[in-house]
Amino acid sequence: MTVKLSDAVFDPWQEIADHQQAAGIAGKYGATAVFVGTMRDFNQGDSVCGMYLEHYPGMTERQLQQIVEQAASQWQMLDTLLVHRVGQVEPNDTLVLVAVWSEHRGDAFDASRFIMENLKSRAPFWKRETLANGKQRWVETNSSGYKRQS
Amino acid sequence: MTVKLSDAVFDPWQEIADHQQAAGIAGKYGATAVFVGTMRDFNQGDSVCGMYLEHYPGMTERQLQQIVEQAASQWQMLDTLLVHRVGQVEPNDTLVLVAVWSEHRGDAFDASRFIMENLKSRAPFWKRETLANGKQRWVETNSSGYKRQS
């Protein structure tokens, strides 16, 4: 189980491939469920050309760790990888990566979604967007991933 | 939207990276949900050392296509990649890959799981396992991914 913050651009697919290679669970896992969050160039009707991801060093890592442990207490997981970007990011940069390896798909699907929803509602990160016109604004709230977007 | 069968080993993370690179949706997607099914070396209490994946050429592709189209009619998807292995496979080989790119995570999560569950219940594939003792057996039925494994 790995939880880490990254202050530089990372390739989520390479991170997963490397982690899986090193995990020592070949032949044991039948299911891998992955979520990758990526910065869009558009939000709430405006073009966005950059974003700053603030976090609370210490508490952020602790919350992420707790969320993954809580998932592990509810679902069978052979391994987990969680990477979250911090600092200044650009459109198309990966913001977050969650990967869960399980024997069976139900566990992997449920656990990865649980981790993402809890991360969105509990992990101390805050986004400040820079719009195309140069203005900056704080994103005020995350929507629920279980409800349909309008 | 890409649906394909592969009769050779493939690296799911490389497939996703290549597909994403070529998709022309950079900056548009905020959410990518992925499921990868991998052959385990153990099933129903027995060591498994190989497997043959039979399919119904023509009908299999058609069913997969219909499943993805059905998902696209229910959720917002910017792109989808579905790859399924056929023929002789070994433990740790990737059996299936489903990736969905959406603006928002609810759509990507829901659509990828819908595609996997429908693939499991409707797409004409059949697994014949070769056990460690040399015996062969057909896998008789797929379990539901929404129920907990005992």
Added chain:
Amino acid sequence: MSIKVLYFASLKDQVGRAGDELVVPAPLSVLELWQQANPDLPVPNALLAAINMNYASLDSLVSDGDEVAFFPPVTGG
């Protein structure tokens, strides 16, 4: 009418062949087609069928030139 029949997976092993080319009288259901093609075999439990690569119920009628496939529950993914 002329019907092409295909068998897959464990069903192919049970009937001992991959398919049949049959000439049968109309009207004929998918179930009756199975029985004509395999008069000495019981109808398998959980028998699935497709007509021209689309799922079909066992009481669907077959037409001249159809490709009818019989197979057990699917186990992909």
Added chain:
Amino acid sequence: MSIKVLYFASLKDQVGRAGDELVVPAPLSVLELWQQANPDLPVPNALLAAINMNYASLDSLVSDGDEVAFFPPVTGG
């Protein structure tokens, strides 16, 4: 007692500083700590707080040496 206070994101912009080192009398709740540190500011809507990096309600009591953080709803992922 001595309390370290931290502010994050839009709250840091609003109070105009990243933190305070306060000496305050016990007993004191998180909400009272906010009011002592920011006597001229109303209590923000949807104010979140943590004591020693764990979420805490606004009526939790703070202890000597605690690190108390105030922040708006989180928006990661």
